[in-house]
Amino acid sequence: MKAFVLTGPNEFVYQDVPNPEYGPNDVLIRVRACGICGSDVHGMDGSTGRRQPPVIMGHEASGVIEAVGSGVKEWSSGDRVTFDSTIYCGTCAFCRAGRINICDNRRVLGVSCDEYRQDGAMAELVVVPQHILYKLPDAVSFAQGAMVEAVSIAVHAAARTQVALNDAALVVGTGVIGLLTIQALRAAGCGTILAVDTDETRLELATLLGADTVFNPEKQTVLDEINVKTHGRGVDVAVECVGIESTVELSVQATRKGGTVTLVGNVSPSVKFPLQSVVTREITLNGSCASRGEYPACLDLIARGAIKVNPLISEIVPLSEGADAFKRLQQRERGLVKVILEP
Numbered sequence: 001m002k003a004f005v006l007t008g009p010n011e012f013v014y015q016d017v018p019n020p021e022y023g024p025n026d027v028l029i030r031v032r033a034c035g036i037c038g039s040d041v042h043g044m045d046g047s048t049g050r051r052q053p054p055v056i057m058g059h060e061a062s063g064v065i066e067a068v069g070s071g072v073k074e075w076s077s078g079d080r081v082t083f084d085s086t087i088y089c090g091t092c093a094f095c096r097a098g099r100i101n102i103c104d105n106r107r108v109l110g111v112s113c114d115e116y117r118q119d120g121a122m123a124e125l126v127v128v129p130q131h132i133l134y135k136l137p138d139a140v141s142f143a144q145g146a147m148v149e150a151v152s153i154a155v156h157a158a159a160r161t162q163v164a165l166n167d168a169a170l171v172v173g174t175g176v177i178g179l180l181t182i183q184a185l186r187a188a189g190c191g192t193i194l195a196v197d198t199d200e201t202r203l204e205l206a207t208l209l210g211a212d213t214v215f216n217p218e219k220q221t222v223l224d225e226i227n228v229k230t231h232g233r234g235v236d237v238a239v240e241c242v243g244i245e246s247t248v249e250l251s252v253q254a255t256r257k258g259g260t261v262t263l264v265g266n267v268s269p270s271v272k273f274p275l276q277s278v279v280t281r282e283i284t285l286n287g288s289c290a291s292r293g294e295y296p297a298c299l300d301l302i303a304r305g306a307i308k309v310n311p312l313i314s315e316i317v318p319l320s321e322g323a324d325a326f327k328r329l330q331q332r333e334r335g336l337v338k339v340i341l342e343p
Contacts, residue, residue, distance in 0.1 A: 003056050003322075004057075005056055006044060010044055010235075012044075012322060017123070022127040023072050025129055027075055027128060027133060028125060030125055031058075032063040033142040033146040034061040035146040037059065041330050050111050055120075058224065059120050060146050061082065061109060061146050064080055067240065075133060081135060082134050082148050084152075084291075088132070089106075093123075103193050119135060132256075132299065134135055143316055147313070148195075150176050151184075152290075155184045155298050158187075158286040159182040161237050163185060164262065168229075170251065173196070175197075178242075179206060179209055180309075187301065194215065194229060196214070196215045196247075196250065201335050206324045209311065217246075226254045228255070234254055234259065237261070237262070238261045242267060245268065249299050259283055261285050262285075319342060325341065332343075
């Protein structure tokens with residue numbers, strides 16, 4: 001089969017590789033669409049340690065089942081499917097408690113790190129265990145199906161935040177996850193949603209997708225503006241979708257006493273943290289990792305149009321042109337949000 005392989009830091013080759021082998025409880029999927037995730041772009045230079053070459057990246061995908069293992073009974077060749085990015089064991093204490101996203105034996109498709117190597121879906125074929133599969137509704141296209149993983153991260157973050165009806169919310173960072181989080185918070189019942197970014201094009205998208213007011217810290221004093229919008233009280237909840245010191249600080253300081261901050265972004269492995277502000281104002285702090293079983297709800301939200309993914313899909317390009325797409329995303333080309341690769 002043809003695959004798009006990371007062969008070295010910032011180096012890709014579109015090449016022939018052996019077809020993946022599948023076991024009795026696996027399915028072989030012919031990939032029809034695979035999204036380029038921000039973590040793929042951040043990891044392509046080797047700095048994160050999570051994309052050690054050679055590896056076939058890609059964990060946001062959809063396709064058609066080509067073949068099934070001998071132990072697979074509920075799936076058949078020809079089924080339109082998507083799948084979780086996380087391969088969880090199903091037997092550890094966390095899995096038994098339903099917390100599959102923090103499984104002790106968790107592996108992520110398209111990730112190659114010190115602990116494991118798991119080729120992903122930037123290829124004509126990919127193998128996944130049957131227990132992470134989900135059927136694509138007829139109303140959801142393959143390109144939309146490749147967006148479900150990102151939607152699930154946003155929906156999981158909204159669930160972790162435990163939004164109350166009519167809450168005022170702040171989303172810091174309007175990349176793909178931030179833009180989806182705006183929609184997830186609206187679907188969860190937030191009344192007012194504010195968004196912050198330095199990219200004017202993405203702030204325009206944030207407004208289109210449901211943000212009531214947007215702020216650019218390069219042009220405004222954001223905390224002052226938020227205080228005006230919230231009558232000096234601060235937002236009830238904040239979801240941080242970047243993961244650097246300044247945005248974590250803003251998320252905490254913009255949140256009212258007794259409010260909640262959920263951290264999703266993790267560009268930086270560690271940041272200086274406003275501990276005293278969190279303690280003395282009794283802020284609830286959540287970490288939010290991937291998703292845990294939200295795929296059916298996300299597929300329904302997409303099918304009903306309650307969460308819109310089409311405005312985020314900037315381009316759909318052949319898998320063979322993936323290197324150029326990665327380069328343009330790494331350079332933060334204006335207007336380029338999500339690129340979908342088609343094998």
